[in-house]
Amino acid sequence: xxxxxxxxxxxxxxxxxxxxxxxxxxxxxxxxxxxxxxxxxxxxxxxxxxxxxxxxxxxxxxxxxxxxxxxxxxxxxxxxxxxxxxxxxxxxxxxxxxxxxxxxxxxxxxxxxxxxxxxxxxxxxxxxxxxxxxxxxxxxxxxxxxxxxxxxxxxxxxxxxxxxxxxxxxxxxxxxxxxxxxxxxxxxxxxxxxxxxxxxxxxxxxxxxxxxxxxxxxxxxxxxxxxxxxxxxxxxxxxxxxxxxxxxxxxx
Numbered sequence: 060x061x062x063x064x065x066x067x068x069x070x071x072x073x074x075x076x077x078x079x080x081x082x083x084x085x086x087x088x089x090x091x092x093x094x095x096x097x098x099x100x101x102x103x104x105x106x107x108x109x110x111x112x113x114x115x116x117x118x119x120x121x122x123x124x125x126x127x128x129x130x131x132x133x134x135x136x137x138x139x140x141x142x143x144x145x146x147x148x149x150x151x152x153x154x155x156x157x158x159x160x161x162x163x164x165x166x167x168x169x170x171x172x173x174x175x176x177x178x179x180x181x182x183x184x185x186x187x188x189x190x191x192x193x194x195x196x197x198x199x200x201x202x203x204x205x206x207x208x209x210x211x212x213x214x215x216x217x218x219x220x221x222x223x224x225x226x227x228x229x230x231x232x233x234x235x236x237x238x239x240x241x242x243x244x245x246x247x248x249x250x251x252x253x254x255x256x257x258x259x260x261x262x263x264x265x266x267x268x269x270x271x272x273x274x275x276x277x278x279x280x281x282x283x284x285x286x287x288x289x290x291x292x293x294x295x296x297x298x299x300x301x302x303x304x305x306x307x308x309x310x311x
Contacts, residue, residue, distance in 0.1 A: 060085045060114040061261065062106070064096055064148065065122030069220030070162065073254040074119065081258065085114060096122050096144035103151045110155035117261060118152050119160045120145065123192075127166070130187040141191035146198040153203035158264070158271055160257055165213035165245065165281075167193040173244065178211075178277045196277065208274050210257070213281045214291075217250035227292045231301035241289035241307035246281035256280055 065071045066088035078086045087109060096102055110116045124130060124140040145161060152159040166189040167182040184193045199207050216224040224247075230237050263269040286294070289307045296303060 060087065060109060060112065060116045062087045062089065062109055062116060062118045064089050064094055064118070064120045066090045068121055068123070068125075069215065069217050069222060070250045070254060071121035072219040073217055073251040074121065074258075077251065077254055077258060081262075084261075091122065096120070096147055097139045099147045099150070102144075102147040103154070106148075106151040106155055106157060110157050115265070116155070117158045117160065118148060119257060120148050121162065123162070124188070127186065127188040130191070134187045134191075137187050137191045138194070141188075142194045142198055145195040146202060149199045149202040149207060152206065156206065159199065159203050159207045161195070161199045161207065161209050162253075163196045163209055163211045164189070164192050165211060167196070167211065171242075175246075176279065178279055200277070205275060206271055207276075208260070209277045210253070210280050211277070212248050212253055212279070214245045214247040215250050215253065216247060219250070223247075223288065223291065224295055227295045228299060228301075231292075231296050231299070231303040234303055236304040236306060237292075238306045238308045239289045239292045240310050241287045242309050244285055244287050246283070246285055247291055248280070248282045252282055253280055 061084060063071055063074045063086060066075060067090035071088065071090070075088055094101065094105060106116070106118065122140065122144060124137040130137040149159055165176065167184045168176055168180065169183050169185045169189060182193055184190045196209050199209055214223065216222040260269070260274060264271050264274065289305060292305055296305065
């Protein structure tokens with residue numbers, strides 16, 4: 060059995076889409092309206108009740124405060140979801156010995172290095188969003204170290220929710236020209252690929268092919284390849300044959 064929190068967000072909806080390909084696995088999807096992860100008692104009661112069933116439970120947390128710019132004016136809300144909520148989930152999973160999967164972000168680095176980051180690289184979170192996501196990682200690994208997998212990912216996009224690709228499609232159809240940053244480099248990651256990777260790991264562990272101890276801890280997952288935001292926007296416009304002109308600009 061898999062409990063997916065934040066089920067109505069971009070990544071959560073990808074898990075919903077993929078659930079049909081796993082008919083032998085029971086999924087429980089909870090959006091914010093059904094489960095507020097910032098409420099400790101609510102989280103504890105749900106996980107305890109599901110863990111009490113004969114089926115082994117996993118918890119996959121897709122709930123997060125992801126409005127990077129808005130977080131600067133709503134620091135308490137960002138911390139409540141990205142830190143307190145994650146702590147609540149980790150503690151409830153620890154109390155019931157439930158494997159816990161949590162997602163984080165490349166924003167914890169905020170470095171202009173030109174080589175891929177390793178899990179062992181030092182972090183330099185800047186801004187409320189990055190700092191709260193990093194604090195959430197620490198909380199997850201502190202309160203449930205033996206059965207927690209934290210996955211840092213980057214530049215997530217999909218057909219669901221709000222993301223760069225959908226914003227570019229909208230602006231490309233509305234405007235004759237736009238300006239896009241070219242000096243930030245990353246690995247765009249399709250949310251469904253990220254979800255599929257987690258479900259594959261789940262199957263490998265549950266079938267006994269990989270021990271849970273081997274996957275606990277901090278990991279990176281991103282799709283292959285690198286691009287700037289300008290490169291990505293250009294590829295989107297070319298694919299959709301949009302005539303909107305793109306001007307490359309520096310972050311500054």
